[in-house]
Amino acid sequence: MTRPTPALTATVPGYPRIGPDRELKRALEAYWSGASDRDDLEATARAERERTWRRLAALGLDAVPSNTFSLYDQVLDTVALTGAVPPRFAPLGLDGLDTYFAMARGADGVAPLELTKWFDTNYHYLVPEIGPATRLHLDPAKPVREYREALALGVDTRPVLLGPASFLLLSKPADGAPGGFAPLDRLDDLVAVYALLLATLADEGVAWVQLDEPAYVADRTDAELDALRRVYARLGELPDRPAILVGSYFGDLGDALPVLASSPVEAIGLDLVAGELPAEDVDGLDGKIVVAGVVDGRNVWRTDLDAALATLRAVESRAGAVAVGTSCSLLHVPYDLDAETALDPQLRSWLAFADQKVAEVVTLAAALRGEDRSAEFAAARAALADRAAAPRVVDGGVRTRLAGLTADDARRGPYARRADAQRDRLGLPPLPTTTIGSFPQTGDIRRARAAYRAGRLDRDEYAGRMRAEIERVVRLQERIGLDVLVHGEPERNDMVQYFAENLAGFVTTEHGWVQSYGSRCVRPPILYGDVSRPAPITVEWATYAQSLTERPVKGMLTGPVTILAWSFVRDDQPLGDTARQVALALRDEVGDLEAAGVGIVQVDEPALRELLPLRAATRPDYLGWSVTAFRLATSGVADATQVHTHLCYSEFGDVVAAIDGLDADVTSIEAARSRMEIVPDVAASGFGRGIGPGVYDIHSPRVPGADEVEALLRRALADIPGERLWVNPDCGLKTRSYEQVEPALTALVEAAWRVR
């Protein structure tokens, strides 16, 4: 590289993009429904990009990122960038934008790319499909356009892109790829595309480019480390290129750090919140700029500026230079605390959302240069001290209860005895049919909730609407002929937020939306103090549903691990302790459901796999506390009460033993999309209780026929004896419509009858 490297002292690897008022969500959904055209969509997208650049520059970053915007997902953007569009989309005859959305959402019977978890976060990316014949070629339009747009506003930005090694490690082999082929086999071809990209960006005048390699915070083989070495040796030697910052986040780079430190790149981004700088010297690091991620990009607590500054000074003594950053993209936190006008002032003073975190980065960079920032430091110190001493954080009763727990509290009687008691009580047929809990969340339900929130409906009117919906859903299930019914969860805005709103120790936000995938968002609750359950939460709805029918109704709760995974959790005690507190609150709810006559209780843990640490060394500890928390929540019931759990949104191969450890009487697990792939693994693990591998892929609008469901059931029966097999969809039905759900469940019941 022959150019001078411009200043880089305060930056972030990424920023939210859905819009502070979810403007992009609405624009996307309007475009997809045909209610608006692409000019409208583009105008909203452009306005959001412009707002972001102006805001980041105004807050004081000297290195503002670009290409952090996305119409759907940054990995899908990389598919478009590298031309790696799977061939099944070509016959659709769509242009670039509509091909992009077809890859995200499917079109005319063509399946979309698979959606899966982004590392251990609640964000989901689209999985690229790479085969030996995938044509890789550069389409630099998006990063170039964004760079130019920002420049026209006077902001010279650093384009951010997913790095080539991580792109391939996050990909899966394309259909038809020969056995033994791995996407990483295409590394040299892909690096050639990136080389061209860097040359193109250099021609545009781009001074810095950021290539993210987050895949290297997980355990990697020598061959994969060597791939990283090859990428940056090749890109580094390009004669005329922007300076390269290799970004990493969600943990330590481990063995990948020496690889990057000895490569020709100019800067390395490190997550110093989830990870730390190694104790030993790293050869070559003293020649690099280290972008030190000392401000937590994934949680909402105000930064301990004194501790962060001390970390920065330690990095400074080991690196060529240090720049200040957030630990990861701010995509995972809400935009701006100032929007939360209803939040309790004391709690507010403890928090920082994206904009406040950017301000913290700027303050730290200034302090590091020797500027006087004592006022900001003093304010941060006072907020931290206030939080540490706040009585509302500690609940003596919860602490005492936790201290009195014994191993027996997390243990039920032997399964065989439970199974007998449950058979006698429930009298279910073989291959019982059920659903996972939610029924479609219609516009009417959401509008009723919005009206209740705004005070336009009182509690009685709102409850009446919900009861009417529950009755409709119960009658529908009876008509379809399901064996175990649910109340349909109409009263829940979200399966985690709803519980947080009803538990002490949590606070929820009004505008704290965070993108989960595409246009879908969640508002993660903030868990700030000891958790307890002031009053029953779901009993009213479950017992109302049970009062309407002779068939068993399944009570429906979200499990402790999932509640933690989808909340902003406290950072002042081990997560395992927080999990046990949530578990005890849920145990109270399970007990009340049982006492009210509900004979089946499901405790959902879709996020069990999501929180699994990225490195194997720390997994046993996690699996220990997560399984214990679930068992604490569910072990207080009699043998005759049937406990179900449900898992979805992940590949569960790595946690099969933990699933067994949950000791649920019945486990439903997503399986239809992978055509029962998980079933042999579960069977081979010796899992000996009830299991319902999903037979209806609820992520797709497609309605399966009875023949298809029957074939899946017969496949499952190859590994699971009939007396333990349950028949259910992959997950809840809340994102589907009744036009899809009714025929799909009818097919499911018909298939169960045939197989019986």
Ligand SMILES: CN1c2c(nc(N)[nH]c2=O)NC[C@@H]1CNc1ccc(C(=O)N[C@@H](CCC(=O)N[C@@H](CCC(=O)N[C@@H](CCC(=O)O)C(=O)O)C(=O)O)C(=O)O)cc1
């Ligand atoms: C199972 N999934 C979940 C994850 N995390 C969670 N916290 N919750 C989950 O369910 N992670 C893994 C997956 C991710 N999948 C999804 C799937 C679907 C959504 C989704 O649809 N989100 C909704 C917002 C849901 C919500 O909070 N609804 C509220 C508010 C609704 C609203 O916007 N109301 C309007 C007014 C009403 C109207 O006129 O329609 C408003 O306030 O402006 C509610 O129902 O009360 C989304 O729209 O993005 C997320 C993750």
Ligand SMILES: N[C@@H](CCS)C(=O)O
């Ligand atoms: N009971 C929830 C689980 C989703 S993972 C539902 O049915 O929506």
Ligand SMILES: [Zn+2]
């Ligand atoms: Zn699910």
